[in-house]
Amino acid sequence: MYHKKRRKARSKNKNKGGRAKKENICLKKKIWLQKVKLAYFDGRGIAEPARLILHFAKVDFEDFRFTHEQWPEIKPKTKTGKAPYLEFDGHTLVESYAIFRFLARKYGLAGKGEYEEALVDAIADIQKDFRTSVSTWLYVKMGYRPGNADELKKPHFYDAVETYIPLLLNYLKESKSGFLAPSGLTWADFTVSEFLITILQEESTILDKYPEMKEYLKRVKSIPELKEYYSSRKE
Amino acid sequence: MSDVKFVYFNVRGLGEPARLILHHAKVDFKDERLTHEDWPKLKPKTKTGKLPFLEYDGHTIVESNAINRFLARKYNLAGKDDYEGALIDGIADVQKDFYAAVAPWLYTLLGFRQGNPADLKKEHLDDSLARFLPMYSNFLKEAKSGFMAPSGLSWADFVITEFLITLLNVEPKVLDGHDDIKQYLERVKNVPQLKEYYASRPDSKN
Numbered sequence: 488m489y490h491k492k493r494r495k496a497r498s499k500n501k502n503k504g505g506r507a508k509k510e511n512i513c514l515k516k517k518i519w520l521q522k523v524k525l526a527y528f529d530g531r532g533i534a535e536p537a538r539l540i541l542h543f544a545k546v547d548f549e550d551f552r553f554t555h556e557q558w559p560e561i562k563p564k565t566k567t568g569k570a571p572y573l574e575f576d577g578h579t580l581v582e583s584y585a586i587f588r589f590l591a592r593k594y595g596l597a598g599k600g601e602y603e604e605a606l607v608d609a610i611a612d613i614q615k616d617f618r619t620s621v622s623t624w625l626y627v628k629m630g631y632r633p634g635n636a637d638e639l640k641k642p643h644f645y646d647a648v649e650t651y652i653p654l655l656l657n658y659l660k661e662s663k664s665g666f667l668a669p670s671g672l673t674w675a676d677f678t679v680s681e682f683l684i685t686i687l688q689e690e691s692t693i694l695d696k697y698p699e700m701k702e703y704l705k706r707v708k709s710i711p712e713l714k715e716y717y718s719s720r721k722e
Numbered sequence: 723m724s725d726v727k728f729v730y731f732n733v734r735g736l737g738e739p740a741r742l743i744l745h746h747a748k749v750d751f752k753d754e755r756l757t758h759e760d761w762p763k764l765k766p767k768t769k770t771g772k773l774p775f776l777e778y779d780g781h782t783i784v785e786s787n788a789i790n791r792f793l794a795r796k797y798n799l800a801g802k803d804d805y806e807g808a809l810i811d812g813i814a815d816v817q818k819d820f821y822a823a824v825a826p827w828l829y830t831l832l833g834f835r836q837g838n839p840a841d842l843k844k845e846h847l848d849d850s851l852a853r854f855l856p857m858y859s860n861f862l863k864e865a866k867s868g869f870m871a872p873s874g875l876s877w878a879d880f881v882i883t884e885f886l887i888t889l890l891n892v893e894p895k896v897l898d899g900h901d902d903i904k905q906y907l908e909r910v911k912n913v914p915q916l917k918e919y920y921a922s923r924p925d926s927k928n
Contacts, residue, residue, distance in 0.1 A: 567816065567857055578805045582812035589808040601792060602781045608788035613770065619822065654770055 523548035525586075527571035528555065531684070531722065533583045533618075534571035536677035537590060542716040543672075544594035584611060584678075591674035599670040610658055610667050610675040617651035618682055625689065648686070652697050655679060659699065665706055672710065680707040684722060726751035728789075730774035731758070733926035734888070736786040737774040739880035740793055745919040746875075747797035755924075787814055787881075794877035802873040813861055813870050813878040816854070821885055823850040831892055832928055847893065855900050858882065862902060868909050875913060883910045888928045 525541065527534035529552035541548045553561055553570075562568050566581045573580040573590070580586050588608070591597040598607040624643035627634035655667070662669045666676050683704050686693050694700050708717050728744065730737030732755035744751050756764065756773070765771050769784050776783045776792070783789050791811070794800035801807040827846035830837035861870050870878045886907050889896045897904045911920050 566860075567812075580805070580808045580812065582815040584815055585808045585811035588811060589804060592804060601795065602783070605783045605788045605792040608791060609770075609783065609785035612785040612788055657769075 522574065522576070524551055524574040525549070525571060526551040526553065526561070526574075528553060528558070531681055531720075534586075535681045536587045536674055537571060537573065537583070538720075539677045539681075539713060539716070540587065540590045540594060540596055540674060543596065543710070543712045544590075545712070546594070584615065587611070587674045587678065596672060596674050598668050598673050603668055603670055603673075607668050607673045607675045610655070611678050613651065613654055614675065614678045614682060617647060617655075620647040620651075621682075621686065628689075644686075644689070648693060652694070652700055656697065656699055659703055665703070672707075676707050680704050688722075725777070725779055727754055727777040728752070728774060729754040729756065729764075729777075731756055731761070732924060733928055734884055735926070735928055738884045739790050739877060740774060740776065740786070741923075742880045742884075742916060742919070743790065743793040743797055743799055743877055746799065746913070746915045747793075748915070749797070787818070790814070790877045790881065799875060799877045801871050801876055806871055806873060806876075810871050810876045810878045814881050816857060817878070817881045817885065820850060820854040823853070824889070828888075828892070828928070847889075847896075851896060855897075855903060858906075859900070859902050862906055868906070875910070879910050883907050891927045 523541065523546055525534065525537050525548060527537075538550060558570070561570075565572055566579060569581065571581075571583055571586060573586045575589075580589055588597060588611075591607075592604075598604040620643050622643075624636060624639040626632045627639055628636040658667045659665075664671045666672050667679065668675065680703075683694065683700065687704075694704075726744070726749055728737070728740055728751055730740075741753060761773070768775060769782060772784065774784075774786055774789060776789045778792070783792055791800060791814075794810075795807075801810045824846055826835070826837075827839055827842040829835040830842060831839040858870075862868075865872045867874045869875050870882065883906075886897065886903070897907070
């Protein structure tokens with residue numbers, strides 16, 4: 488009789504503990520699944536817009552920054568041998584602009600409606616072309632590629648600035664929002680502003696001919712949701 | 723719907739994927755093809771001085787991949803959800819890098835730029851093929867659908883295959899040793915909704 492009672496009591500406890508344990512596992516899985524991790528080198532580089540989107544949206548994410556020494560070990564484990572990559576809810580995403588667009592769509596920074604989304608995509612692609620042109624000079628200057636940096640500076644830096652800044656200014660003028668898209672801040676503002684910071688670091692007077700562009704950069708860096716992040720990050 | 727107009731040069735180039743999306747969806751659109759003589763007149767009237775551009779329901783969209791993505795989302799070629807959409811975007815960006823890596827050789831070969839293609843071939847064609855074709859094989863393997871995305875045909879398949887066709891036009895052996903990619907190319911060209919268009923479309927080297 489005693490043993491029957493004990494067995495019943497044990498099984499009762501088992502159910503209680505079992506149910507709590509199951510809920511616990513579900514909760515842990517949920518937290519793990521909602522996990523957001525951005526992996527990139529320890530610098531702004533090409534990934535900073537993703538960090539900005541996540542900080543803007545106050546997403547609790549792991550900002551995994553690895554060194555150049557660590558990269559050879561991490562590289563073969565990645566999908567395409569490149570960084571950044573994003574882990575989001577159990578999925579892994581690669582390619583910086585695909586990551587930006589994905590996060591922006593999740594957190595309301597992709598533009599309002601399909602036409603504005605296409606506009607933002609186009610501005611970001613123009614920005615990418617701008618960066619590609621300047622990189623032709625900049626990578627040589629930084630020693631990542633062979634070549635004569637001095638010969639490349641005019642066509643790939645100065646001429647690129649003369650070509651692309653006016654295009655971006657046109658978008659600013661047309662949008663009338665103070666940002667690149669009519670509805671306001673979008674991920675294109677982060678790709679553009681981060682690149683403006685980079686070119687200003689190379690030549691602090693490069694935007695002197697374009698005061699509206701300087702004002703625009705100040706405006707992006709003064710966004711209330713990001714003031715704290717901008718002031719604490721290293722540029 | 724004749725309020726859809728796609729404007730590009732009379733080549734496949736970077737504009738063909740948009741044409742393929744529209745034909746695949748059987749959209750009634752105006753396929754405006756400009757000559758190099760027409761273009762200087764139109765250029766200052768365009769938003770960014772570049773082609774292609776798309777006029778859709780009174781809106782103008784520029785930049786080839788922005789156009790491709792916009793149309794693909796409209797016509798079910800952008801993946802089944804946000805994750806697949808991002809995968810497809812990523813693959814298309816990889817393709818953009820492949821194109822940019824090969825371009826210095828390709829442009830001199832086609833006469834768009836000065837230079838000796840033979841000098842540029844190893845760094846820009848051979849090394850790029852070695853870098854990018856294995857990535858494409860991997861994407862195909864992971865997708866298991868016969869296309870780049872798990873759920874099937876997407877706009878990424880168009881941007882990739884059009885470039886492969888261009889490479890084969892100028893260098894017929896580029897896919898030798900890459901049977902999976904050769905078969906993939908055939909598979910895309912045999913998509914039922916597009917068989918007629920592929921058979922009848924104006925061809926071009928690039």
